[in-house]
Amino acid sequence: MKGKKVVLFLLTGLLLNGVVFAQNGWTDLFNGKDLKGWKQLNGEAKYEVLDGVIVGTTVANTPNSFLCTEKNYGDFVLELELFVDPDMNSGIQFRSESLPEYNNGRVHGYQCEVDPSDRAWSAGIYDEARRGWLYTLDINPSAKTALKLGEWNKYRIECIGNSIRTWLNGIPVAHLIDDMTAKGFIALQVHGIGNNKEHEGRQIKWRNIRIKSDNLKPAPYEGVPVVNLVPNNLSEAEKQQGFSLLFDGKSTKQWKSANGENFPEKGWEVENGTLSVLSGVNGGDIVTRKEFGPFEFKFDFMFTEGANSGVKYGIGNNGSSIGLEYQILDDEKHPDAKNGVVGNRTLASLYDLIPAEKENRFVKGANQWNRGRILVFPDGKVQHWLNGRKVVEYTRSNNIYRALVARSKYADYEGFGMAEKGPILLQDHHDTVHFRSLKIREL
CATH class of the missing domain: 2.60.120.560 (Exo-inulinase; domain 1)
Structure with missing residues (x-):
């Protein structure tokens, strides 16, 4: 016993x-x-x-x-x-x-x-x-x-x-x-x-x-959305979800000038794993060489004090830089935050059309990294996310969207924002803004 x-x-x-x-x-x-x-x-x-x-x-x-x-x-x-x-x-x-x-x-x-x-x-x-x-x-x-x-x-x-x-x-x-x-x-x-x-x-x-704590084996991947904070890193789970890098921290080969076939010789630089547009140089907007239909685009960005920039999509034949814009702005220091209507030019807003929800925004200020996310679904629904929170949602082509466009600076652009396929654009607004961890998958 x-x-x-x-x-x-x-x-x-x-x-x-x-x-x-x-x-x-x-x-x-x-x-x-x-x-x-x-x-x-x-x-x-x-x-x-x-x-x-x-x-x-x-x-x-x-x-x-x-x-x-x-x-x-x-x-x-x-x-x-x-x-x-x-x-x-x-x-x-x-x-x-x-x-x-x-x-x-x-x-x-x-x-x-x-x-x-x-x-x-x-x-x-x-x-x-x-x-x-x-x-x-x-x-x-x-x-x-x-x-x-x-x-x-x-x-x-x-x-x-x-x-x-x-x-x-x-x-x-x-x-x-x-x-x-x-x-x-x-x-x-x-x-x-x-x-x-x-x-x-x-x-x-x-x-x-x-x-x-010994002899550990990761649990099988279960399809949960991934937040990856390691700069320019593509995890195995993200690969399984269909994401690819548009910038690996070194090469700009997937980008070109919005007005030409080459990457700008001035105004943009790659340093320490960061793709930056520089103030006072006027290198011009850049776009992806590849065009995308419905997609999910994840990106980190850091604006300097008082800076203005944006990420554009839905770009059609109305001009190389005309499209829907995820606004990047220092709301505290840039005057454009007070322009437009009801704050529709503030950070993460659909520029000049729909303001980001202020109560839901988690904002990192100037010289801090923020996480952006844009989803364009096959049914026309579009979402803007900022630091893990959805701040804008709308549907392209419905009556509300058309009414908003008709009252905006884009009223004269026929079919504005309705392109079924197009490049992603990073804007040069003559202020220094940094980008990294640019990832995309088609939906």
Whole structure:
């Protein structure tokens, strides 16, 4: 009998310093009894173990609180279950850090979101105290129903190399490619509530927290939209989706002058993986050598202070540079932001026709990288996206679109924006603007 107990103990796991090393490569990060192997940073929310569960409770007048693993992890698969108050926001930090030289030890890094609100971005990816939202669920709206209120929910996070993926209750949610931080701790967040006494005492609970960090194999690709933050990189998942690079960080061979067959000899330059139009030189607009029908175009852009530029599409026979325009503009410093009608010349707007939704925009200001996205569907629907949020949607050819054109500066251009196929254009508006990670796929 004693021998059987020893065998059973070895099969179920070895308890050491409060951490259970389980079978099949999994390690339990929580022993079900106490918080050995964890430490609390930043805020003063209450963490305790009750009935084999970690319970976090909100406390007023304290910042975000984090219960962090004492050990750092690089590549891993993390699984846990959580139960969240429906009026509470939380998150799971991973590859995160707390450094004296960074905001006085403020916890920062990747966070897998816990969001029971109507926004429903649970298992999206946020960069806590650093870059903000990296992967919103607007990008993958089919996953918005994955979180179950009033129930235990199972989260899974897979980090292998620069690939970061999340699942919620078995539903694939986010797929991020990023290389900013390769290693860090895991933490359970209790979000700060300010001085709101009504929200004090709300709880989130965690259990069955386990990690695997050896002999990892990526899960099969499941078709989730990819956000790739590695400059000019085309991931295997993006290749499977049909994307190709229009700029690899070095060559301009896929581009030419809008008014000729060669790339401009002046006014544009390639340096440090960036394609830039320069102020005061007048190199002219550039267009892709290839023409595209319905497409999805992803691009990073950085405008300098007070700059103006744009990405044009739907270009037909009305002039080499006349077409629908995704506006690129420093709204704070360029006067054109106040021209037009109801803000239809501001950043990410359909220039001179439809303003970008201001409430939904995540804007990075001058000299910071923004992520643009244009989708032109076969049925005529068109969308503009900015930093993971849809800010413009319209349908070419319907009566609303025709009325808008009739009231715009394009009223005299017959068939404006209606070309079924055409090049993509990057505008030279005589200001310095930088581009990278130019990717396209036909729909």
